[in-house]
Each structure stands twice: as structure tokens, then as C-alpha cells.
Amino acid sequence: MTVPPAQLLWYLTAPDGPYPWEERGRWATDFDHLRHVAETIDRLGYYGALLGTGRDDGLTVAAAMAGATRRMRFLTAVYPGLASPAKLAQIAHTIDRFSGGRLLFNVVNGNDATLAQYGLHLGHDERYDFSAEYWDAFQRVYLGEPEPYEGSHVRLAGRGGADGPLSPWGSAVRPTPLWGAGTSPAGVAHSAGLLDVYLSFADTPRRLGEKFRRVGAEAAKLGRTLRYGTRLQIIVRETEEEAWEHAASLLRATSVETALELAKWNLPEPIETYRSQDPLVNRRLEALRSGRLPDVRDLEIYPNVWTGPSLFGFDVVSPSSGTYLVGSAENVAARIREYQEHGVQSFILSGFPLIAEAHRVADLLFPLLDLDHGFEIPSLRAGA
Template identity: 35%
Template sequence: MTLKFHWFLPTNGGDGRHVVSGGHGVDAGSAGRPASVPYLGQVARSAEQLGFEGALTPTGAWCEDAWLATAMLAPLSERLKFLVAFRPGLTSPTLAAQMATTYQNLSGGRLLLNVVTGGESHEQRAYGDFLDKDGRYARCDEFLTVVRALWAGETVDYAGEHLAVEGARLQQLPHVLPEIYFGGSSPAAGRVAARHADVYLTWGEPPAAVAAKIAWIRALAAEEGRQVRFGIRLHTIPRDTAAEAWAEADRLLAGIDDATIASVQSGLARSESEGQRRMLALNRGTRDDLEVYPNLWAGIGLVRGGAGTALVGSFDEVADRIEEYHELGIEEFVLSGYPHLEGSYWFGEGVLPILEHRGLWKHPAPPSYAQASVPFGSVVA
């Protein structure tokens, strides 16, 4: 099976040569690459050219709005899909289904939906959402039930514990259904994923932990009479040699001061997210012993919420780890690297050709031009 790779659009404060703001109080500093349309357009076009299927765009109070940002970027690329993160419950399910349909139809089928239920109550309250975590997952279940019924062309009358619609119907249906990507490590998250997700996403944990998650979701999905595909979210630091890759990881770590680590770790420790708790357990708030599995480095999570691990190593070593995750059942990889423009090239030109040679990946739109011949290559002296 051909693997799919997605990149990341740094709309959460900008981009640069250091681990920048992830929404937990880290100052992006003078990296000099704000989340502007011209720069994000560069990232999107490069990802498309290199063979990435789509680009994840985050959601949160620290980000540019994912719907609007990607709608502005879509005309700057041709094929790249946008994995738009959005929070159910802040918008009515009917309006969200209509927005997604419009996006999908007018972009030519380039929308993927990353449903983020919301792990931080204090942030949800800032948006006017006062449900607790379990309530948010219950509402998400209702939300996706209504959305899927609308996309199927049904007229929906629904009265749930959290949501109600009457006579809801879409006049325009999506030409191709947007796929739903969903993550979460709590029992409540697992049940929603089993019922609604097309792709279940996990953050980058060691393979044994990822295998356990896959088995858990597969079993829950089977109870619902469904099958779910699996993806993983990771940062990447691939280089020509392992020594060069680890030197880059050391450089990133050296750019993080102890006060910042302490401040961010204190904030993240109050998170309600089970996935965040698992990320913190990997780095333990310390600079020591951050290689938690061969080529899996937990240093990013010292100052970044959410995905906190990176694949670090030579091109071949990173390809090996990807193949190992694939053997567990992972089919899609959502990746990033600092800076995101250069990071896409390090991975796209260094690792993807190796995976192609191994028969694990094919460029979704390979160049159509012919390979130029070597001048005088056939001349015999």
C-alpha cells in the first residue's frame, strides 16, 4: 500500500530556525517569518511539488483561523489538500456541513477535516463553550452524526443532549465527501473516533504505544461495524548523516532556555488532554535522555504543546522508522520541521525517494517532463 504524507502550515505564530510558539507562551522572537500569505504560500507550493498530499493547519486562540487561511492559500497551489483543524460545537453542525461542502466543491475536492474536540476548558470558555471534557466529546458525537447525515443528502431532525436541528438540509452536496481525521487518547475520544473517523491520528509515541492505540481503536471500530485508517503526527529532522541530524537536534535544544522550559511545562501540566499527558511523560521536563526510542526524540515537547516528538537521523534511518510504523498499521504521516520551508525539502528530497525505492510511496503527481540527457554522454574518445 502506498503511504500518504502531509506537511504542516505554521499559522501558529510564524516560522523560523528554532522551535517557535505553539500557543503556550513561547515568544516566536525575531525568526522573521510571520504567518503571511506569501510565506505560507511558499510552504504550500513546496510541499505540493515534493509530493505531500496535504497540509495540516492548526486551530486555537494562538493561530490564524484555519478555514480562512487555507481558503486564501488554495489558489496559490494546484493539487495540495488542506487538513483543516476545526472545533465542533463552536459552529452549528448545519453551517459547518455547508461550509465544508462549499470548500470541497469550490476547491475541487481539496478539503480534509481534522476534528479537534478541545482539550483545554479555559480556552473553550474563551469561545463561550462551558462544557467539560466528556461533555465536549458527547457533543462532538452528536455534531458529526448530524454533519454526516446532511452530507448524505438527508433532511435531518435531531434532538440530542447538546445539539438540536429541525428540518436541516443542504441544497448543495459535496461532490466528494471530506474525510474526517480525528485524534484523542481518552476513552471518550476512542468511542467518537470509532463511530466517525476515517483516519485516526496519534501523536508520535514509541512503536509499542502506537501499536496498542491501533489495536484499541480497531476493536472499538469493529464494534461499530466500521474500519478506520491510521495516521501519525511527527516532527522531522533528517539529514545526510546521523551525526548531522543529531547536531541539528542539539542546536534546537540549545536555543531553548531553562526558564522557558519550566514555564511551558508548568502550563502543559494543567492540560486536560490525555495525549498531552503522554507527551509530557516522554520528555519528563528535562533535557536528559530525550531519545525515547531509536531516532525518536522528545525534545520538541519541552516547549511545544501537542505533538512533541521528532524523527531524527540519517535519511535511511528516518525511512526505517517510517517503515516500522507502517508495519504496525500506520498509512498516513503528518509531518513538520523547523523551518517548515527548508524542512519540507530535507524530508521530501532526502527521505521520500528512499521510500519510493522501497515501494512504499509514489508521488501523487510526478513531473511529466522528460529527463534531460547528459551532454556528450554517448561520445567515445
């Protein structure tokens, strides 16, 4: 089976440090440090980087780093509704023109608590209805369509004059590509109808491929074809022994209190009462309840796939962003190729500290993989 070249993205989000999930392992991440990370990602030839939700605004970071880089793309998380879709189109078009078309959007629909902090109060399924309309309006404005937009949630006046959010001379060949996720029935329907790239937290290769095929079948009903990506942390070394020793050091640096707090996010009920059908999962839980972390290899759920010191992904309930690839360059490359065979093209990777681990991955892993570095960037009509 022929698979497309892999796109490897890195991480451009604070905080940084050797193990930033613990305060003692976290560095202050200022503008100069983020710029250094971006310059490293760009120079080494990564396809781009994820700018996640957090303390810093992703669009501001992308705009600030565009001038310090030449090739990398900025996958920027956006909650629909925090800005008018017309205003977002204006911002996106500006960043795209000034960067040469290097902006990507990670569509984040959030949860009740997070959105309420921003003043948005929408139910679960209603969020997806609103999001679909929001991004449709965004794309129409971005492309320079002058007609008014009349929807259930979004209403925009026509933009025929030269002073609108995007005047006619600002029209472009294509809108900013949309990446994103969604696992519930409403989330899958939203993804199938809207996204260019469907993302999922990591799982075993086969289970992840099965998920992608289910989502792809829904997209096919609409006459659409999606590409697929996943999020993994990574520890790659010259030998298996070195890689697993570093994984063990991260586990030793993690407190039980931190592991318990993070594990709570991954379970459907309190950790004190949760019981899994998998005896291995229950053994890990009992270790936490007794005040100790499991052994490093007890958290390997598939060859070279490790759930990490946060214990995210330790059950099939909800694999999450703490899942790692761990091993020698040859074994990690083999695992990436296995994920590719199950449909993954884009890999959003990270390792800490960000700069040192970005170098390791580029030095050890890049030569072993067929990569799409993304250097050929389509021109926008307005700048052609």
C-alpha cells in the same frame, strides 16, 4: 506483512522560523509567506498539510490557499459548535467544490479553558456526546438530506427548499473525511464511532501500535474500520552526525525557561514535585530543576526518536507534538517503515524553517519510501 503506502503531510500554520518556540527564532508569517509554504507543499508532492488551531482561522486559510495549489489536501482543525453544523456543511461543500475535494477535517474537542473562550461550556464526557451529534448532523446536511435533525444537542429544520444551507442539487458522494484523536474512554468511544482516520501524538512504534489496536478493536465492535496517523517533527540529513548536530543546535537555542514552561503541559503534577519510575526521566528533570537542559542524546527515547527541545514526550505520561524523527535519510526511512508495520499510514511532519525542511524531506526521504501522494482525487457528484 503488506502495508499501504505512507501519506506524508506537512505543516501550514504560523509561526515559522528556525526555532519559532523562542521569540528570537520566530518570523512574522504573513499571507504571502503562508502561500509560499502551501505552494511548496503542493509542488513537492506531499499528500497535504495540517492547519492547526492558532491565531489564524483554519477554514479561512484553506479557502485562501486552495487557489494557489492543485493537489495537496488541507487537514483543517475544527472545534464542533463554533458554527452551526449546517453552516459548516455549506462552507465545507463550497471549499470542496472549488478545490476538487481537497478538504479534510481534524476533529478537535478541546479542553474546558479553550472552549470557554469561545463561549462553549461543556463537561469532558458531554463534549464527546455533543461532538458525535454535531458531526452526524454535519454529514447529513453535507450529503443533501432534506429531513429535519432532532437531537439532544442539535436541532435543525428541514432543508427542502432551494434556499437552504445545501439545496438538493448540492448533494455529494461523500462528506468531508474526519480525522481526529481521543485517549480517554469517552474519547476512544467517540473516535471509534465517528472518525475515518484516528490520530495520536507519536510514541515508540510498538506502544503506538498497541494503542491503535485497542482503538481498532472498539471500532470493530461497531462494524467500522479506521486508518491511523501520527504527528512528528523531523530532522533528516545525509548523515547521522549532521542530523544530530542540528538537533543539538536547536537544544542550544532553547532557553531553560521555555523548556520548563512547555514541560509543564506534559506532567500530571507540578514539575517541582513530580517523580517518575524511570531513572532516566528523573535525570532529565533534575537537569531542568538545576537550570540546564539535558544533553541532546539523553532525549533519544528510541532509535532516531527524540523528544526535542520542548521536552514534550520525555516521559510515558503524555507523548506529544514535540517528538522528532532525527537521523540519516536511510535510518529515518527505516523508522517510518517500522511505524507503518505497527499501523501508521498517515504521518503529519514538520521541520523549521518550514520551506527549507520540506525540501530536505522531499529530496532525501521521498525516494526511499513507498508513498501515496494523493493525486487521484474523487470527483464530487455536483461537479461531475
